[in-house]
Amino acid sequence: QSALTQPASVSGSPGQSITISCTGTSGDIGGYDYVSWYQQHPGKAPKLIVCDVSNRPSGVSNRFSGSKSGNTASLTISDLQAEDEADYYCSSWTGGSTRVVFGGGTKLTVL
Amino acid sequence: EVQLVESGGGLVQPGGSLKLSCVASGFTFGNSWMSWVRQTPGKGLEWVADINPDGSGKYYLDSVKGRFIISRDNAQNSLYLQMHSLRVDDTAVYYCARDYIYLQFDYWGQGTPVTVSS
Numbered sequence: 001q002s003a004l005t006q007p008a009s010v011s012g013s014p015g016q017s018i019t020i021s022c023t024g025t026s027g028d029i030g031g032y033d034y035v036s037w038y039q040q041h042p043g044k045a046p047k048l049i050v051c052d053v054s055n056r057p058s059g060v061s062n063r064f065s066g067s068k069s070g071n072t073a074s075l076t077i078s079d080l081q082a083e084d085e086a087d088y089y090c091s092s093w094t095g096g097s098t099r100v101v102f103g104g105g106t107k108l109t110v111l
Numbered sequence: 112e113v114q115l116v117e118s119g120g121g122l123v124q125p126g127g128s129l130k131l132s133c134v135a136s137g138f139t140f141g142n143s144w145m146s147w148v149r150q151t152p153g154k155g156l157e158w159v160a161d162i163n164p165d166g167s168g169k170y171y172l173d174s175v176k177g178r179f180i181i182s183r184d185n186a187q188n189s190l191y192l193q194m195h196s197l198r199v200d201d202t203a204v205y206y207c208a209r210d211y212i213y214l215q216f217d218y219w220g221q222g223t224p225v226t227v228s229s
């Protein structure tokens with residue numbers, strides 16, 4: 001069981017927007033602004049798409065946006081495209097002995 | 112172009128040892144915090160260990176403390192993970208990753224699979 005809770009799957013049609021939630025506690029998401037989101041296509045390594053809650057690394061599409069409210073972080077993907085179909089993982093710094101925790105992953109299906 | 116290339120994975124019996132290596136290029140390795148992160152179908156992504164730029168600070172997941180050792184050779188742009196007393200639940204794909212800040216990973220290798228089985 002992962003430390004952060006994500007829905008197992010979400011789906012949307014091309015052009016639509018979807019939001020993936022990631023729920024933690026005051027000891028991780030709620031306590032720090034070091035929340036990241038990763039995209040992973042089958043057989044590939046994860047790719048950082050959002051860091052520091054809402055920042056996008058260079059080269060990442062502005063269709064990806066992150067936010068946080070309390071102990072829950074969210075990733076929104078707008079104008080869904082076929083290539084967005086992938087697994088998405090959230091993570092948060094904890095400051096504890098387990099220094100970073102991940103969500104269990106959400107499979108995005110583009111219908 | 113940034114590259115992280117892992118090697119050393121394979122099949123090992125429970126109780127055995129294995130040493131993973133990761134060679135970095137395309138960024139200033141000697142100034143970077145580095146980590147090992149593993150992934151299993153059942154448990155997803157899991158941080159295993161990280162090390163500071165000069166190698167003086169090392170941190171481990173509780174379940175691998177005393178069994179795994181992270182190290183680096185900045186002259187060779189290389190990161191290592193020595194794994195001892197391997198257990199079946201250490202079976203995973205192991206990724207080498209660069210820590211952008213506070214264990215947010217901006218560069219990842221392609222992963223090397225480790226299977227612990229009799």
